[in-house]
Amino acid sequence: xxxxxxxxxxxxxxxxxxxxxxxxxxxxxxxxxxxxxxxxxxxxxxxxxxxxxxxxxxxxxxxxxxxxxxxxxxxxxxxxxxxxxxxxxxxxxxxxxxxxxxxxxxxxxxxxxxxxxxxxxxxxxxxx
Amino acid sequence: xxxxxxxxxxxxxxxxxxxxxxxxxxxxxxxxxxxxxxxxxxxxxxxxxxxxxxxxxxxxxxxxxxxxxxxxxxxxxxxxxxxxxxxxxxxxxxxxxxxxxxxxxxxxxxxxxxxxxxxxxxxxxxxxxxxxxxxxxxxxxxxxxxxxxxxxxxxxxxxxxxxxxxxxxxxxxxxxxxxxxxxxxxxxxxxxxxxxxxxxxxxxxxxxxxxxxxxxxxxxx
Numbered sequence: 168x169x170x171x172x173x174x175x176x177x178x179x180x181x182x183x184x185x186x187x188x189x190x191x192x193x194x195x196x197x198x199x200x201x202x203x204x205x206x207x208x209x210x211x212x213x214x215x216x217x218x219x220x221x222x223x224x225x226x227x228x229x230x231x232x233x234x235x236x237x238x239x240x241x242x243x244x245x246x247x248x249x250x251x252x253x254x255x256x257x258x259x260x261x262x263x264x265x266x267x268x269x270x271x272x273x274x275x276x277x278x279x280x281x282x283x284x285x286x287x288x289x290x291x292x293x294x295x
Numbered sequence: 296x297x298x299x300x301x302x303x304x305x306x307x308x309x310x311x312x313x314x315x316x317x318x319x320x321x322x323x324x325x326x327x328x329x330x331x332x333x334x335x336x337x338x339x340x341x342x343x344x345x346x347x348x349x350x351x352x353x354x355x356x357x358x359x360x361x362x363x364x365x366x367x368x369x370x371x372x373x374x375x376x377x378x379x380x381x382x383x384x385x386x387x388x389x390x391x392x393x394x395x396x397x398x399x400x401x402x403x404x405x406x407x408x409x410x411x412x413x414x415x416x417x418x419x420x421x422x423x424x425x426x427x428x429x430x431x432x433x434x435x436x437x438x439x440x441x442x443x444x445x446x447x448x449x450x451x452x453x454x455x456x457x458x459x460x461x462x463x464x465x466x467x468x469x470x471x472x473x474x475x476x477x478x479x480x481x482x483x484x485x486x487x488x489x490x491x492x493x494x495x496x497x498x499x500x501x502x503x504x505x506x507x508x509x510x511x512x513x514x515x516x
Contacts, residue, residue, distance in 0.1 A: 178468050186471060192411045192460065193471075195359045199373070199393025290392035291469050295401075 168243060169272045171264040175284040179291040181251045184258045185229045187287050188249065197290040198282075215282075221247075238268055260284065328455045329357045331386075331410050335364045338383035340372075352383050354395065356412030356457060361388060361395045391469070396462060399507050402514035404482070407469075408503060409460040459503050463510070474500050478509075485516055 177184060187193050194202035194214065203213040206226045212234065213220045224246070225233035232249045245266040252259045262284075267275050327333050331354040338352035351364045361372040361381055372378070375390040380398075382388075388395040389407070397408040463470050463481055472478045475493055479486045492498065492512050498505045 180470065183469075183471055192359065192409065196394040196396075196409065197392040199375075201358060286392065292467060293391060293464065293469060295389055295398075295405075295464070 168241075168266045169269060171262065171267055171272070171276055171279060173262050173276075173279060175260045175262070175288070176254070177258050177260065177284065177288045177291060178256075179258055179287075180256070181253050181258045182229045183291065184251050184260060184287070185232070187290070188232050189226065197286045221245075236264070238266075238271065241266070241268060329355055329412060330362075331356050332384060336384055338381060340378060341380040341382070343377055343379045352381065354383070354388070354410060356410045357414060357455060359394045359409075359411060391462075399510070400514075402510075403466070404510055404513050405464040406507060406510040407462040407464060409462060411458050411460065412455040413458060415454045415456055461500075461503075461506055482513060485513060488516060489513065 179187075187197060189204060189206050191202040191204040194204055198215055200214070200216045202215075203211070205212075205223070206228075208223055208225055210223050211220065212223055219236065221234050221236040223232075223234050225231065230251055232247075234247045236245045236247055238245050243266045245264065247265075248261075248263045250261045252261075262279060264275065264279070335351045335353045337349050340348045340350050340352075342348070353362050353364070354360070355362050355371075358371070362369050363372055364370075372381075372395075373393075375393055375395075378390050380387055380389055381395065386397050389398045391407065391409075397410060399406040399408075461472050463472060463478075465481070470481050472481060475490070479489055482489065489509070492509060496505075496508065498509050500506060
């Protein structure tokens with residue numbers, strides 16, 4: 168099992184980043200796929216039409232999201248903690264993702280960079 | 296099965312769609328409430344390479360997809376990178392992330408509308424993805440997978456609530472707002488003038504036309 172840790176800086180307010188992580192209608196814009204998401208701890212979530220799914224554990228509005236991500240039948244829970252901090256009008260986002268199966272680590276790391284926060288950054292900083 | 300196809304793949308096919316066939320397709324449109332427009336209409340897709348295509352278009356507010364109809368089938372438009380602007384009837388759309396938003400006049404502050412349709416169903420046992428029988432009636436709801444909503448034909452329990460989310464594109468980024476407080480936070484230097492304009496013109500944030508008027512005013516300051 169491996170742990171992924173990384174910090175991203177995005178030109179957007181923490182409230183907008185938080186919304187991009189929790190509002191299903193905003194998620195659908197940056198992912199391009201139907202999302203199931205709510206801010207209710209204990210609720211199930213589904214992104215990219217189920218490619219990523221799990222359970223929501225904790226929310227602190229505009230500051231923190233904690234989720235359990237499902238990886239088949241593994242014994243240890245894979246926990247994602249995302250914290251958002253303001254920094255001169257931007258957001259600094261720290262991600263810690265624990266207990267990633269070894270054979271899935273590279274794909275997950277690439278996913279965080281490209282498909283997750285890469286896509287959110289592109290969404291909030293468009294070229295038009 | 297998800298009906299999704301690369302926009303680029305069907306570019307040539309677009310040219311074959313005739314106005315007559317779109318007229319025929321209009322009459323067979325099912326569940327029109329899931330669309331922004333009551334019927335598919337010929338719109339213009341302006342590509343970033345300068346080409347312009349006429350396509351039979353609509354916008355699905357539930358899936359938040361620009362969709363096009365070809366030979367009676369509805370496809371999601373997915374090639375966001377190469378599309379500049381989509382013009383459909385009186386509205387213009389621009390790619391935002393992996394979806395589209397309606398764009399008003401460009402300015403220092405450009406206002407965009409995110410059109411959404413919230414599916415609301417009465418709470419029932421096995422409401423999602425299953426069938427339940429209540430009071431001798433059978434309810435079928437399969438709303439959780441993207442285009443599956445197309446198959447919710449004639450479901451008496453299906454309610455789609457239309458909403459518009461507001462976004463502002465400033466010089467370098469997109470920001471979301473719903474009310475005066477959030478708008479003022481985006482434009483703190485204009486706080487007093489915005490508040491006075493809202494008061495004098497009785498601007499209501501639940502009316503997109505009012506919000507257009509407000510942002511047009513902000514662009515004159």
